[in-house]
Amino acid sequence: MSTGYKIHEKDGAYFLTFQIVGWVDIFTRLDYCETVIESFKYSQKHKGLNLFAFVIMSNHIHLLAQSEVGDLSGFIRDFKSYTSKRFVEIMRSDKESRKEWMEMVFRYHAKFKSGQTFQFWTHKNHAEHIYSQKFIEQKVHYIHYNPVRSGIVVNPEDYLYSSARNYAGLESIIDVIKVDFNWKTYF
Numbered sequence: 001m002s003t004g005y006k007i008h009e010k011d012g013a014y015f016l017t018f019q020i021v022g023w024v025d026i027f028t029r030l031d032y033c034e035t036v037i038e039s040f041k042y043s044q045k046h047k048g049l050n051l052f053a054f055v056i057m058s059n060h061i062h063l064l065a066q067s068e069v070g071d072l073s074g075f076i077r078d079f080k081s082y083t084s085k086r087f088v089e090i091m092r093s094d095k096e097s098r099k100e101w102m103e104m105v106f107r108y109h110a111k112f113k114s115g116q117t118f119q120f121w122t123h124k125n126h127a128e129h130i131y132s133q134k135f136i137e138q139k140v141h142y143i144h145y146n147p148v149r150s151g152i153v154v155n156p157e158d159y160l161y162s163s164a165r166n167y168a169g170l171e172s173i174i175d176v177i178k179v180d181f182n183w184k185t186y187f
Contacts, residue, residue: 010070020062056161
């Protein structure tokens with residue numbers, strides 16, 4: 001059954017949500033977060049990814065992005081494939097104390113797809129086409145205030161794994177293309 005959240009405008013900007021199956025909190029470990037950032041940077045440099053805003057939460061990622069080459073679906077496919085392979089390596093390393101439990105969860109979710117050993121990402125991306133300036137501003141604020149609403153930080157720009165730092169003019173872990181609107185913090 002279709003959810004209606006599909007990428008129809010190949011060169012359009014989209015609000016996307018990528019979530020980990022079973023809502024497993026893998027992004028509480030830096031190695032997993034760094035894998036996502038590394039993949040974003042690679043995609044910016046080599047695959048024409050325009051990244052406007054993002055946040056990496058404990059078990060999901062929100063981003064506002066566009067493909068310069070009209071292949072956002074290809075970016076999503078490659079991103080999920082690459083990060084999944086890296087996640088397996090990290091999960092199986094000595095650094096991961098939740099290894100057995102995580103393998104059980106990710107194996108369980110993979111049993112629904114033939115030929116797969118582990119599944120990290122859900123198949124949905126909740127793609128919403130960005131159609132107006134007001135919608136852009138709404139989604140950027142939604143992305144940046146995720147850690148505030150979760151009680152992790154007081155101000156959006158205090159959260160390291162978010163483009164809120166870029167919009168606030170602070171040092172950040174990755175460059176983004178800032179959309180044009182007035183940035184403000186409410187606290």
